[in-house]
């Protein structure tokens with residue numbers, strides 16, 4: 001996320017003495033938190049991913065260095081991996097399409113309704129994630145009006161929405177939408193309206209002004225929003241669990257089943273690690289590409 | 297830019313231009329012709345409607361009524377991006393995500409003009425920013441950013457260039473430098489410049505025509521020296537430089553000379569320099585036109601000069617001149633600037649002095665005592 005910070009160009013001059021102590025003390029609470037809740041589980045997880053099963057006793061493992069856990073897990077579950085990234089990618093794209101006009105409206109046109117609209121964006125988060133997804137089960141139910149409507153138009157390949165990939169993607173899009181809207185709003189709200197006037201003054205129509213001024217200036221928000229949507233959506237399992245069929249299982253569901261049902265801890269841990277690594281690589285490539293040319 | 301000087305530039309006409317925000321008229325029935333190729337300064341106190349006027353010409357604000365015409369083409373209803381007009385914004389409004397070159401090229405690229413590279417480089421040369429082409433706006437100083445803003449607007453060879461207090465954010469020294477720079481550029485490219493400012497000195501040094509604006513209307517317009525020497529309203533007399541004003545009434549006229557009685561004093565005003573229609577006349581004189589003498593020199597006052605007696609209440613020495621405040625018998629303060637030509641012969645606080653000045657420098661304005669007070673209040677609040 002470092003690339004998302006506005007680059008100031010000029011670095012403040014701090015005297016060496018001043019910089020020395022205070023900064024580290026301020027870091028202390030955060031570092032402690034990270035050590036306890038991230039670093040230790042991280043190491044444990046890594047060690048677990050290399051454990052070997054105890055012969056004849058299911059669910060029991062001994063410390064080992066069984067690297068083959070990784071290829072084994074990948075060979076078995078690569079379709080779910082792929083599916084996760086595809087679902088998350090589509091959901092992120094949809095969320096961007098929905099969120100951008102909305103954030104644009106709130107930032108530039110909402111006037112005194114701005115605060116209210118922002119509250120409305122966040123309001124659903126007051127209900128639990130699980131509950132909201134359950135609600136979508138009802139909304140997309142086979143007898144529900146949405147399904148009936150699309151069926152009347154003969155638009156649904158399986159004559160239903162619930163328990164299809166459409167439902168999973170819709171759920172992901174809905175659940176992570178606020179994480180797309182808020183960074184977009186923050187970026188758009190910072191765009192100086194005088195720049196838009198200057199662009200109009202310099203022979204750019206409204207559309208060209210959007211393409212050449214507003215959009216480039218909102219890119220930090222686009223990058224932040226897509227990351228905040230894509231990353232959690234990839235690892236999510238609740239939407240696939242509640243809204244999808246067994247064919248729509250994402251990698252999160254696989255990890256969960258391996259941990260809870262099969263008690264295959266090494267495989268589940270290995271999958272978690274691969275997921276983390278792939279996301280990291282994707283995110284870095286993305287930020288570097290976005291960062292080189294377009295980010296201010 | 298030599299090819300541009302042969303361009304056919306046309307006059308800008310504002311016809312009964314009015315802009316109301318709710319009930320308040322920010323610009324009130326403004327009719328004005330700005331000659332092609334002139335450096336035109338719109339001068340006025342804060343909130344008098346200067347920015348609103350420019351924004352209407354630029355197309356960023358819709359007039360409530362009235363028309364904007366360039367040559368014989370009515371542009372009132374054209375969108376901002378369709379007008380042959382460009383603006384230098386007070387805040388510069390440079391695009392932070394583009395480098396200097398692309399900022400300057402922005403208008404050309406939108407209009408799909410050819411030879412962008414060559415034109416931009418020539419323009420950057422003109423504003424002396426060639427080496428900065430690949431920097432971002434945030435990496436430039438205020439004065440450099442200001443020149444980029446001028447270059448970005450000017451490169452489009454607009455019929456009219458609008459400048460909204462473009463030097464407001466600069467310090468005094470840089471401002472003087474940029475005034476000369478802007479004037480040089482204007483002479484070089486020959487475009488009509490409409491320059492908004494509330495700095496009267498800036499308006500007078502740069503412009504060939506100055507319009508003084510007050511409460512949404514033009515009070516007076518003309519060559520800076522003409523307005524200064526012969527203001528036609530109390531507002532102009534006070535806003536453009538300083539004036540000493542005495543409310544009085546006409547008592548008679550002999551030939552070209554009108555006699556005005558004010559607080560028991562008799563002043564002569566040339567009828568050609570009097571803009572009052574009624575018998576109520578405000579007599580005005582610029583501080584530097586007044587001569588201060590000891591009372592004993594009374595007999596040396598040239599005949600026909602206006603005379604006033606008073607007591608010196610303040611003397612401030614400013615180097616090139618000495619500034620006196622002299623209190624009249626009815627308690628009005630009169631300001632006098634005396635050039636420090638003679639060393640050592642200065643009046644002191646408490647001295648009884650005689651002030652005199654020529655009717656050639658005296659002007660007559662419409663209005664009475666109440667107008668004087670009201671204008672003083674407006675000016676004190678507005679500037």
Ligand SMILES: Nc1ncnc2c1ncn2[C@@H]1O[C@H](COP(=O)(O)OP(=O)(O)OP(=O)(O)O)[C@@H](O)[C@H]1O
Nearest residue numbers: 317321322340341342343344345346347348349494
């Ligand atoms: N968008 C607006 N809505 C309501 N009133 C406005 C608006 N813009 C300007 N005004 C009012 O119109 C009047 C003229 O404003 P304008 O900005 O033209 O003044 P100005 O002469 O440019 O002043 P300054 O020297 O301070 O920039 C002011 O009284 C201002 O309050």
Ligand SMILES: [Mg+2]
Nearest residue numbers: 346347348460
């Ligand atoms: Mg203004």
